[in-house]
Amino acid sequence: MYSRTDMVTPYATPWKIILLAETAGELLENNDIVLNLNSSCEVADTNWIKPGKIMRSTVLGTQEAMECIDFCEQHNMQYILFDWKWYGPAFDYASDATKVIPEIDMRKVVAYGKSKNIGVWLYVNHHALEKQASELFPTLEEWGIAGVKFGFVQFKTHRWATWVHDLVKLAARYHLMVNIHDEFRPSGFSRTYPNLLTQEGICGNEEFPDATHNTILPFTRMINGAADYTICYYDKRLKTTHAHQLAASVIFYSPLMTLFWYDRPSFYSGEKEVEFFETLPTVFDDTKVISGEPGKSAIIARRSADEWFVGGITNNKGSDETVKLNFLEKGKEYLARIYTDGDVDIKSKTSVRCTYVRIDSSQTLHFKLKPSGGVAIHILPLLKSEWGKYTKYKGRTI
Template sequence: MLNHFFVFRVLISLWFMSLPSIATSKSAIYQAVSPNKNTRIEITVNEHKALAYRVWLANEPVLNWSALGFELNGVAVGQTTVVKKQRTSQHTESFAWRLGETDVIHNHYNELTLDCVSGSVTYQLVARVFDGSVAFRYVLPKQTSTNTGLIRQEHTTFSLPGAFTIYQYNEESVFTPTTVSDLQKTCDFPATLTNGTLFLSIGEADNTSYTKAVLAKGTTPTTLAVAFRKDSVRVEGACQTPWRTVSVATSAIGLHAFSDLFLRLCSPSAEPIPDWIKPGKLIRSSLTTQGGLNCIDFAASHGLQYVLFDAGWYGAEFKTISDPTQVIPAIDMPKVIAYGKSKNVGVILYVNRVALRTRLDEILPLYKKWGVAGLKFGFVDGLTQEGISWLPSAIKKAYDYGFILDIHDNYKPTGLSRTYPNLLTQEGIRGNENNPDAFHNTVLPFTRFLAGAADYTFCYPNTNRYFTDNLYKSKLQVSKGQQLALSVVYFSPLQAIFWYGNPTDYNDEGEIEFFKRVPTVWNESHYLAGEPGQFISVARRQGNVWYVGSAAGLADWSGNLPLSFLASGKRYQATIYEDDGAGSIQKRMADIGAGDSFPVSLKAKGGQALIIEEKR
């Protein structure tokens, strides 16, 4: 249900943008173009004296004239606007990023800044134009009349050039493809839309002190509007809103070019990424000493870097009487941590929001003394301004103490890992523990994963049983081959592989050996083929070895994958892990080269994973 602030925004938008697609011939148009001259944003004060923008790709409209602005202390900022000054600049940068999908991130854009006045409010509209993307935000300097205020709603809209379908979802829900004209619910950022010709991703970056915003149906059948999820935004002194982003591609897989956009829009860390920030894979332990020791042995022999003690290791997670400084008697934590260090396996501890909000400053130095490698924040508040504003300082404190970090539940990334690289991953996704189907799995690469890393918590079944854990009631809805493939397709520097697995129950080494080898960060990545909800194939390289994951949706998929990412003139051996038709994994070999195409034929809900190495 939309809140009353959304109703207020609709009334305001109807008044000051009643003809959003029209700008008079006398209106000045301010613009910025991308470095390759193919993407353009235009901004004007229209005939209603309201600030508006539109976006072009190769001289074709991506967005028609759309509203800009927000409501601050009863003033509709964006109305009765006067542009006092414009400034333009160019930015060319490339930076190393060893925790991502590629070694180097290129950050090239042209920037336009407009100094504006609406009534008593002075502000800036800052727009950046990348090849294929635009981003804009509102910047409020310290006002002369007051240092505090309340942003009750944004008036930002996205006026689409015709009928589009949106892949609607909220936090950890399923995806529901819906025509924008029929949209009844809100949709989270990043939101993916298509009209069959263009694919759009509307997102958010650098949210450090705002509330959670969502997309809602606008005032016309082809318009989306920003709405606040739960509360308003309190402003004290100078502030800036998160970036609103629009990326466009002519294919679904083309959207992957913008999966690092949110990193590009955030401030870099004050220092290079320290060596103690180590990506890796983990297994979740039962809450016993022997369970921890068994997991460490399994991790050491199966290429995993971490063991996680999840909720319950210090008592009931939501009870205030549970003490995060005291381990339950069933776990000898010093013994487990020491044993892990002897095997080069780190221990990660879960801490719930109840304890985090009251005892963070106490537990961080204590866990450092214990020798803990990382933390998992549980049930953080990613929905309100207060909860979102709390997180950056908590992330930085964890960084200062040398802990890698995973944030779970409704929080989703907006690029803060560039500022705080210890934030390796987060949830904000309907993960494997919820038994999502193959449609969901093949929509995720084109939606949630465009915002950044996600902890999907793989629930790979063991060979003796599926799961006896009382939290897991039914079998997976996809094949084992798809599980293997998605560990390549889905990006997360910290990857939970065996979420419900008991290490003593995995006795088929040939079936799980792919997980032993697959990395979690990459030197190079290519989306080879894909359509949302139908199929996906991704190739990634670490060092001299390539990994390819391919997954089918709810229908069979056959095709030929280009191998042009391989070095020309060389021959390679592909080790292929795929479903055997009997519920297990079979392995075969193939000789391939850059000039070849690789045939793939997957049954519905199935998958295939490849390891490709140069022949010697």
């Protein structure tokens, strides 16, 4: 990579990609080229690879992990994560990721998770991966671990890029899904090894960016592929509204979707809008960028079967936005569950307003998004017998 190349033909070099489009949104809608320039899937049986939503156990202990498992079961999430320090200090070659700290009974947690259909992921730092991956991965498979979150891996040279890809291959051999964290750049390798569900490589909620930053990401970083933005919800350090965070779960595509990153199960107080996270899938059949401009706003709609999930975010100043519903099937009536930032009249600690209206493909929804705000919408078909339960949307600004 950094020296002259001496080769004998035939010889293949990496692809370099330039994407051109009339709009910023069309760049994102056509980013599958990054995946498709990779080789086809080399994992013979992919039935064990299951996308889903994951919550970190922010306290490293058996009881706390079991409480997270209960929370995930109640809110249609599929995994919990033990982050760094579950095997002690991680940033040292003396660390041993086959040894669990005494505060965690790993086998008990994994067994409890399986009884609730909740899998367990583990963070493993570069040092342990480099030192003992060939020993560690079969051990994790024997423990019943669902996936590994690689931490602070080197990747910038050909040597380390090859090493990371070989780790993903090794993980597949032992039925371990992978999430590569920190500065890793995605290159579409998930097509060849789909156990690589996602990667970070994004300035997400670990750093608490502002809303304007978030409106730039869909048209820059997200062109390269899935990103684990680590969505928070209750943390007071957030620089955006709660509706913005709901919408972010649609904006930032990730087959492994981290929710409630800095939160704990006890932070939840029955907020109605959390139902949006509960119903949200993490993989989709279609994506449409409704509108957007880097630094101003982004509105993206994603379809799963006959349901649509729409996320809209604005910048630090706020904006007036519209959502044309012409992507819906003509002649059908739909229910739109709309989540926006409310005012003091909303008596919850998140102040999210939940609005349910009947809509069809001929209409356009109108929103006045608050500074650093957003809107999340779940659209699902209505039977004719259900029409009378909901008021028809009349064009008012929400």
